[in-house]
Amino acid sequence: MCASSRSPSETIDSSRGRERTLPTMAENNNSPHTPALKEWAAIVHALATGEQVVDLRKGGLREDGRHFAVQSDRFYWYPTYEHQRADLVKPAYAHWVDTSEPADRSITVYAWAEVVATAELTEPQQVEAVAGKSIWSTEYATARLKWKSRDPLWVLLLRTYLLDTPITIPYTDAYGGCTSWVDLDGLPADPTQVPGAPALSDVAFEGRARGVRDALAEVGAPLIDR
Numbered sequence: 001m002c003a004s005s006r007s008p009s010e011t012i013d014s015s016r017g018r019e020r021t022l023p024t025m026a027e028n029n030n031s032p033h034t035p036a037l038k039e040w041a042a043i044v045h046a047l048a049t050g051e052q053v054v055d056l057r058k059g060g061l062r063e064d065g066r067h068f069a070v071q072s073d074r075f076y077w078y079p080t081y082e083h084q085r086a087d088l089v090k091p092a093y094a095h096w097v098d099t100s101e102p103a104d105r106s107i108t109v110y111a112w113a114e115v116v117a118t119a120e121l122t123e124p125q126q127v128e129a130v131a132g133k134s135i136w137s138t139e140y141a142t143a144r145l146k147w148k149s150r151d152p153l154w155v156l157l158l159r160t161y162l163l164d165t166p167i168t169i170p171y172t173d174a175y176g177g178c179t180s181w182v183d184l185d186g187l188p189a190d191p192t193q194v195p196g197a198p199a200l201s202d203v204a205f206e207g208r209a210r211g212v213r214d215a216l217a218e219v220g221a222p223l224i225d226r
Contacts, residue, residue: 034191035072036109036184041079042089042096046135047160048077048111050200051093053208054133057154057180058144067151071181073115073226076191077160078107078175078182088140096135105171107184111199112191113158116209117223119216120152121145126221130155133212157212157223159205164195 039047039055046052057068081101086094121127127145131138145153169184188194200208213223 033183033189034074034076034112034187036076036078036182036187037113038078038080038180038182040084041081041098041101042084042093043135044077044079044111045096046093047113047158048162048199050160050204050208052134053158053160053200053205054130054212055156055158056127056130056134056136056141056144057156058147058151068154068180070115070118070154070156070226074112074191075115075181076109076112076184076187078109078184088137089135090137093135107169107171107175108166109163109169109184109187110166111160111162112196113160115156115226116159117157117213117225119155119221119223121155121221122152123219123221126216126219127153129215129219129221130212133208133215155212155216155221155223157209160199161191161196162199163191164197 043052043055047055081099084097084099086097089097121130122145124142124145127141128138131141134141136144141153167187169186172185175182175184198205216223
């Protein structure tokens with residue numbers, strides 16, 4: 001699919017009128033608090049535009065328990081700018097990589113996601129099978145597998161939703177560091193109660209998800225539903 005030139009704010013506007021099949025808190029999470037998951041701003045944009053429905057996770061240097069884990073089946077996206085590099089995504093998407101975060105480092109949250117299924121990859125051929133489902137370059141996806149080689153590379157199949165009105169959170173040092181999960185002050189406890197819409201229609205999402213499931217099943221790494 002050709003890369004879109006839409007900005008996140010334009011994507012939010014264009015999402016109105018799409019199917020609004022939203023999960024409820026009771027369906028997904030018994031906790032009243034929803035954390036945020038850090039990811040490159042370019043990857044969040046890809047998920048928010050429906051360009052991809054997966055994320056590949058290995059975890060940061062300061063993860064709780066020293067390993068990545070899915071702490072919540074529902075979370076807000078925390079777009080980050082540090083460490084982004086245009087050469088680590090496919091050339092068609094290099095223009096999405098913008099390293100110029102706000103001077104005050106404020107965090108604009110415009111999307112959230114639910115984890116539909118997960119898989120743990122341990123072999124290069126498994127990574128290659130799913131690399132085509134993401135804007136990451138295959139080389140970088142494989143490099144993520146090799147880093148912290150004793151840990152698997154997680155594949156998260158995700159349904160991303162857009163907030164009608166983005167929420168800006170002031171940055172504090174507590175949000176920094178090499179960790180995946182962060183509790184952002186000022187976000188609604190339950191994003192399903194905030195006006196918004198899915199990035200993809202139900203039909204479009206199921207089609208993308210089926211492609212991911214089939215690709216991973218063929219290399220012995222089937223997705224496990226949450």
